[in-house]
Amino acid sequence: MGQMPTAPLELSKSNPSPADLSGHSPAGAGTGGPKGFHYTTGDRPLDGYTIKFAIDHGGFGEVYYAVSDAGKEVALKLLRRNLDVELRGVAQCLNLKHPHLLSIYDIRQDNKGDWWIIMEYVAGEKLADRLAASPGGLPVEEIVSWFQGIASGLAYLHDQGIVHRDLKPSNIFREQGIVKIGDYGLCKFISAGKRSGQTESVGTVHYMAPEIANGRYGKQVDIYALGVILYEMLTGRVPFDGESVGEILMKHMVAQPDLGPVLPEFRPIVARALDKDPEKRYQSVREMAAEVARVGDLLTSGSAQSHRLSPPPVPGRPPEEPTGHGSLKDLWQQLRLAWRRANLDTPTKFLLVAGALIFLFTTAYGWIPLLIVLAIAYGLLAVVRGVWHRALALFIPGWRKGEDRGLKPPPLPSTHRLLEQGPGSSGFGTQLQGGEGRPKAAGRFGVGLPPWARRGEEPGLSAAVSVRQEVESLLANLLKAVAITLVMNLVMLLPLGFRQQSVLPLEVATWLVTVSILSAWTVLATSTFCRCARLDAVLTRFLFMVVGLALGLTAFGLARFLELRLPLDPQFTELPAYQLPPSFYDAEGQPRAPAFLAVFGSLFLVLRWWRYTRPDRPSRLSVLTTALSGLVGWVVAALWAFPQPWPLIIACSTAVTVQLASPWKPTDQPIASPSRT
Amino acid sequence: MDETPQYPWMLWIDGVGGIWLSFSDEVILGSGGHAAANYIPFMGDLLPEHARIRRDSDWYVLAPSGPVRLNRKPVHTPQVLAEGDEVQLGETVRLRFRCPHPLSHSLRIEPFGGSTTWPRSHAVVLMDRWCMLGPRGCAHVVVPMWTAEVVLLRFPNGLRLRFPRKFAVNGQVWAEDRPLNPPCRVEGPGFSFFAEPLV
Numbered sequence: 110m111g112q113m114p115t116a117p118l119e120l121s122k123s124n125p126s127p128a129d130l131s132g133h134s135p136a137g138a139g140t141g142g143p144k145g146f147h148y149t150t151g152d153r154p155l156d157g158y159t160i161k162f163a164i165d166h167g168g169f170g171e172v173y174y175a176v177s178d179a180g181k182e183v184a185l186k187l188l189r190r191n192l193d194v195e196l197r198g199v200a201q202c203l204n205l206k207h208p209h210l211l212s213i214y215d216i217r218q219d220n221k222g223d224w225w226i227i228m229e230y231v232a233g234e235k236l237a238d239r240l241a242a243s244p245g246g247l248p249v250e251e252i253v254s255w256f257q258g259i260a261s262g263l264a265y266l267h268d269q270g271i272v273h274r275d276l277k278p279s280n281i282f283r284e285q286g287i288v289k290i291g292d293y294g295l296c297k298f299i300s301a302g303k304r305s306g307q308t309e310s311v312g313t314v315h316y317m318a319p320e321i322a323n324g325r326y327g328k329q330v331d332i333y334a335l336g337v338i339l340y341e342m343l344t345g346r347v348p349f350d351g352e353s354v355g356e357i358l359m360k361h362m363v364a365q366p367d368l369g370p371v372l373p374e375f376r377p378i379v380a381r382a383l384d385k386d387p388e389k390r391y392q393s394v395r396e397m398a399a400e401v402a403r404v405g406d407l408l409t410s411g412s413a414q415s416h417r418l419s420p421p422p423v424p425g426r427p428p429e430e431p432t433g434h435g436s437l438k439d440l441w442q443q444l445r446l447a448w449r450r451a452n453l454d455t456p457t458k459f460l461l462v463a464g465a466l467i468f469l470f471t472t473a474y475g476w477i478p479l480l481i482v483l484a485i486a487y488g489l490l491a492v493v494r495g496v497w498h499r500a501l502a503l504f505i506p507g508w509r510k511g512e513d514r515g516l517k518p519p520p521l522p523s524t525h526r527l528l529e530q531g532p533g534s535s536g537f538g539t540q541l542q543g544g545e546g547r548p549k550a551a552g553r554f555g556v557g558l559p560p561w562a563r564r565g566e567e568p569g570l571s572a573a574v575s576v577r578q579e580v581e582s583l584l585a586n587l588l589k590a591v592a593i594t595l596v597m598n599l600v601m602l603l604p605l606g607f608r609q610q611s612v613l614p615l616e617v618a619t620w621l622v623t624v625s626i627l628s629a630w631t632v633l634a635t636s637t638f639c640r641c642a643r644l645d646a647v648l649t650r651f652l653f654m655v656v657g658l659a660l661g662l663t664a665f666g667l668a669r670f671l672e673l674r675l676p677l678d679p680q681f682t683e684l685p686a687y688q689l690p691p692s693f694y695d696a697e698g699q700p701r702a703p704a705f706l707a708v709f710g711s712l713f714l715v716l717r718w719w720r721y722t723r724p725d726r727p728s729r730l731s732v733l734t735t736a737l738s739g740l741v742g743w744v745v746a747a748l749w750a751f752p753q754p755w756p757l758i759i760a761c762s763t764a765v766t767v768q769l770a771s772p773w774k775p776t777d778q779p780i781a782s783p784s785r786t
Numbered sequence: 787m788d789e790t791p792q793y794p795w796m797l798w799i800d801g802v803g804g805i806w807l808s809f810s811d812e813v814i815l816g817s818g819g820h821a822a823a824n825y826i827p828f829m830g831d832l833l834p835e836h837a838r839i840r841r842d843s844d845w846y847v848l849a850p851s852g853p854v855r856l857n858r859k860p861v862h863t864p865q866v867l868a869e870g871d872e873v874q875l876g877e878t879v880r881l882r883f884r885c886p887h888p889l890s891h892s893l894r895i896e897p898f899g900g901s902t903t904w905p906r907s908h909a910v911v912l913m914d915r916w917c918m919l920g921p922r923g924c925a926h927v928v929v930p931m932w933t934a935e936v937v938l939l940r941f942p943n944g945l946r947l948r949f950p951r952k953f954a955v956n957g958q959v960w961a962e963d964r965p966l967n968p969p970c971r972v973e974g975p976g977f978s979f980f981a982e983p984l985v
Contacts, residue, residue, distance in 0.1 A: 149971065150798040150980030162980075163800035174803065182906060232902065285900035 146171050147187065154219045158185060158227070174230060183214065186226040199226055202293055205269060209262030211282065211291040228291075233284030236338075240278055246345040249372070253405030255281070256339060258288020260398035263335070266293055267328045267394060274326055276334035277313045278341065314354050315347045319362040319385050329387035332394060336382025339401065344370040348383060374404045403581075410724060410772040479595065479622055486591050486626065494584050582772065583637045589770040590629040597762040598622050616671040624664045625759050629766040631656050631713075636722040636767075649719055657713025658706050665705035674699055675752040689750055700751055708756055711745045721764060722771035729773040730765065738764035791945060791983070793823050795968055796907060798980040799919075801931040803908030806984070809940065812840040813912060815875060817904075821984045827904050828897070830879035837875055839867070839893075841914065846883070846893050848873060867893075887924050892917040894926050905984070915940055919979070933976030938966075949974050 146163040148171070153159050157178050164172040170189040176182055188196070196216065203213050212229040219225060236255060239247065247255070259281055266273055273293045280292040318333035340348045348366035351357040366383050368376045378400050384390045391397040448458075598621060602613055635656050639649045668675070674697070693704040700708075716738055720726065742760025746753050795807040810824040817832040819825050833852040840847045848856065849864040855874040856865050867873075871883045879901045884894040891914040897903065903910065909927065911917055917926040920935030937948045944965045947953070952961050953974030966972070968981040 146800055149800075149978075150982070151969070151971075162798040162803055165801065176905075180905075232906070232908075233900075 146173075148173060154187075154223070155185065155217050155225055155227075158183065160185065182230040184228040184230045186228060188224045188226065196224060201271065205266070207262055207265040209258050209288055209290060210265065210293065211289045231282040231284045231289055231291075233282055235279055236281040236283070237278035240341060240345065244345045247342045249405055249408045252339070252342045253401060254286075255283070255288055255342060256401050257398055258283070259290060259335065259338070260394045260401075262288070262290040263331055264394040264398070266290075267331070272326055272328050273331050273334075275313050275316075276331050276338065277316045278338060314357050315349065317358070317361060318387070320387050322358065322362060325387070327387060328394075329390050332382055332390050332397060335394065335397060336379055336390075339375070339382065340366065340371060340379050343372060343375055343379070372408070374408055378404065479619065482619065482623055483591055483595070487588065490584065490588055497580060497584070579637050579641050583633060586633050586770040587630055590633060590766045591626055593766040593769050594625045594629055594762055595622060597765050598625055598758070601758050601761065614676070616673050617676065620664075620667055620671055620673050621755060621758065623667060624660070625762040625766070627663060628660060628759055628763040629770070631660050632718045632763055632767045633722060633770065636719040639719055650714065650717070653718055654710055654714040658710040660713070661705040661707070661709030662702065664709060665702045668705075675755060694750065704749055704751055707749045708745055708751045711749070712742060712756060712760060715741050715745070716760075718763075718767065721767045724772050726768075726773065730768045734768070735761055735764045790940060791823070794821060794984045795981050796905070796984050797927070798982070799927065799929055800978065802927065802929050804906060805927050806903055806907035806910040808910060808912050812838060814838050821905065826910060828875065828879045829902050829904050830876055832876045832879060839912065841891070841912065844891055846912070852876060886926055887918060890914060890916055890918070890926070892926050913938070913940065919977070929977070934974065936974070936977055947972060951975060
């Protein structure tokens with residue numbers, strides 16, 4: 110052990126003062142640390158509050174973590190500049206209450222005449238820190254989680270007639286999965302540093318809308334900033350950067366953002382939010398949030414693969430909705446890509462194309478009528494979709510047009526699934542491993558929220574939006590189902606035709622494909638309805654039986670219309686020993702309406718079809734489930750002495766179709782629930 | 787005679803937060819009690835003595851008394867902790883264990899996912915012979931704002947701060963080495979913190 114002085118050194122010119130040692134001159138009551146804070150641990154600038162440590166400081170003033178005499182944790186913000194403007198803005202926000210807004214408790218003046226804002230303390234991380242830790246951008250699910258929280262708080266501010274004007278990642282926090290916006294009411298300056306908050310004028314330059322140059326500060330300014338933040342979360346960088354404030358401002362006013370690094374699905378949203386003309390941007394935060402949620406759901410659901418292959422939309426165009434047309438385009442893109450990637454040389458591909466063309470020409474008599482059926486189906490779908498959208502536009506203010514009509518605006522889509530995925534790592538954990546030179550403050554403002562707040566949005570209305578999303582998704586799935594059914598029936602009929610050494614009659618093929626399509630549609634639509642209505646298993650099964658009966662009646666009507674006589678495959682014909690009532694079959698053994706009702710009613714009663722469409726089913730396409738469905742179809746047909754193998758084919762086709770057409774999202778089972786909720 | 791502090795310390799560091807400094811060779815993790823030399827209370831639905839962490843020569847051993855998961859797997863018997871291990875106490879308290887410096891057996895416990903001690907701290911350091919505070923990643927307490935590193939050492943006559951240049955404790959300037967008796971404010975070129983006893 111070395112020699113240690115037992116008395117302090119004398120303070121002289123050669124022995125610096127503590128302030129000199131810490132590298133700065135004290136400007137306030139305390140000595141401060143290396144970054145020059147005015148107060149230190151133990152100081153009590155306000156009666157009843159003891160400062161523990163300095164969190165951060167920026168252009169507006171210094172922020173401290175303090176504890177009240179009773180033990181309440183708060184953040185104290187010392188205002189140093191432009192007091193009149195700041196105090197006016199903060200006073201306006203004193204009584205705002207929203208789970209996604211950082212609470213402001215009070216404004217107090219100390220003995221020296223300095224003003225302090227007493228705020229909620231948040232111990233979580235800043236979005237700015239999160240972005241700094243992920244230079245390439247954030248995962249889509251996390252982006253949606255952050256975005257929905259920001260949008261919810263911002264929409265509330267707009268509802269109160271308040272424009273934030275300085276929305277930026279360093280003003281956005283997250284604690285236990287709850288996103289919170291801070292510094293509203295304080296935003297009167299401009300920052301040259303992207304995340305530092307150093308101030309010069311109004312707003313922060315990297316997130317500043319071009320119309321601010323003309324003195325316009327409407328809520329469109331915040332929507333532009335949201336667009337910049339969304340861009341940054343997607344790419345890890347801001348859309349406009351430069352060497353000087355002037356250069357960045359000029360880019361905001363004249364340059365178009367480079368949307369190349371942005372995921373194609375998000376490009377229309379970012380492009381619209383960053384439009385130079387405020388009138389062309391989203392007219393409400395909720396409208397933009399709904400778009401982000403929709404794209405997020407698409408990318409994180411089973412259809413993500415196909416959507417990632419869609420061509421980049423034209424910037425500035427409104428985002429395309431999940432219509433059947435879009436689904437067909439996706440399917441076409443997938444096929445093209447698969448063809449291009451297929452391990453086949455050119456002559457083989459040529460032979461395959463030639464063979465396919467010959468096949469199509471020689472079987473034109475069969476598929477042309479089917480094509481006509483498909484066209485009719487598409488037309489019907491388009492009509493239903495049109496009616497649905499008109500109904501939405503009538504009953505939900507702001508739907509599609511995004512107009513705030515002074516009524517209660519539509520709520521944001523429910524994001525509780527994302528919010529419940531568990532809190533992220535604490536800012537401190539990140540910070541301790543940081544060491545990249547970027548100073549990161551650990552402590553933030555805020556405490557926990559009541560459980561209902563963790564759901565994110567207004568619970569009463571979120572269900573309506575959920576239904577809307579379900580129907581939107583359903584309409585797209587119905588068209589997918591048509592294509593898949595067509596392929597499935599062709600695949601299943603080919604071996605049948607070869608075995609019987611005969612061509613299937615056209616009317617039979619038409620009946621089979623149409624009934625298969627209707628069957629798949631019935632399953633998809635009924636499952637969606639049951640999910641939205643939250644019916645229990647018994648009611649759901651009953652409803653499926655009812656729709657099965659309706660389908661049977663439709664199948665019978667179609668058979669009559671086509672003057673169809675269903676051929677019997679002798680290998681499948683195993684008539685039961687018992688005698689069925691004569692009303693079931695005519696003299697030639699062709700089924701009548703009761704037989705159709707019995708077969709389809711049984712088929713839909715026995716199998717749990719709704720489980721085939723659940724996004725959390727174990728696999729996207731289960732062979733076992735499909736085989737089971739076929740088996741049930743065969744048994745049902747055998748029991749009711751229905752001509753074989755048509756119920757079997759319909760059951761198999763329906764099983765495969767609904768599984769492939771429904772979104773699939775594999776679940777990662779957490780070993781332990783990460784939070785109390 | 788070892789004059790190890792009879793109570794834990796809290797180091798308040800600007801830009802970082804509160805660091806709980808524990809000097810006991812064995813600490814109890816739980817909830818409902820008060821901070822003590824060998825007791826670290828957490829905000830959470832835990833037993834009063836939910837688990838123990840014992841320094842055993844070069845190892846740290848976690849002994850569960852209540853529901854504990856180590857790296858997401860339930861454990862019921864004492865386990866040796868390794869760098870980066872994640873421990874969940876009950877359903878809510880989640881901790882990450884770090885031994886950042888290869889030459890020190892001091893252990894840093896990082897509460898995450900909303901977990902926190904009471905009173906709130908942003909990390910707990912179970913101090914062995916010495917621990918380091920500074921801007922580098924190998925420090926037990928990383929302070930990005932600082933430009934210098936300081937070392938806290940346990941000696942028979944108490945805890946001392948070692949720094950190669952002059953520094954001040956409660957306004958009095960010292961050189962290289964100085965015992966610390968909290969509450970005290972320590973400042974030097976490129977660093978500053980406040981130490982207070984948790985009693």
